[in-house]
Amino acid sequence: QVTLRESGPALVKPTQTLTLTCTFSGFSLSTSAMCVSWVRQPPGKALEWLALIDWDDDKYYSTSLKTRLTISKDTSKNQVVLTMTNMDPVDTATYYCARTQYSGSYFYFDYWGQGTLVTVSS
């Protein structure tokens, strides 16, 4: 059974750095073809993909947010960490981690965490 769970602060101040952790079970990021992404959703708005890390430690980022994002993994703990620098109120959103099926011809999210709401406010 695949499960993912996000954790991190519910409130951050503008200009601060956000650090989110995704803890998962039911698969291993040391297994070939396994990948985890972060996706966010501002209140009442659409989904937005942020970043992906794969089993080989390759990392890919949204071009619009690339300069602010860092994704990493701790395979021994079954965790993926996302950091986002210079937080702004427009970054207020529910942040999801999701297991990702990815190759040169397909890219989709087959299992999602329940999400964690992050509010950016002074």
Added chain:
Amino acid sequence: SYELTQPPSVSVSPGQTARITCSGDALPKQYGYWYQQKPGQAPVLVIYKDSERPSGIPERFSGSSSGTTVTLTISGVQAEDEADYYCQSADSSGVPIRVVFGGGTKLTVL
């Protein structure tokens, strides 16, 4: 530009067929995917690679693709199908990867 366009809302009566479209110039070259999201919940994958249904998703959910449009069809709509539906596609053939979601369609079961 790499965009996907969905109608903001679709309404159907129980037992009828709902069709939700998603249009984008890249869709002839890339697969389409569909997610169902109920209020306060995480998205759930209901269709992948245009028309494949994950295990556990009811058979009334189906997907199709034609040209620049992918379509999610829900046959015999039930009250529990009321939700937001998002299409998604991606160009993962190179770097950078481009992943895009549609704006979402709210399905109302009358």
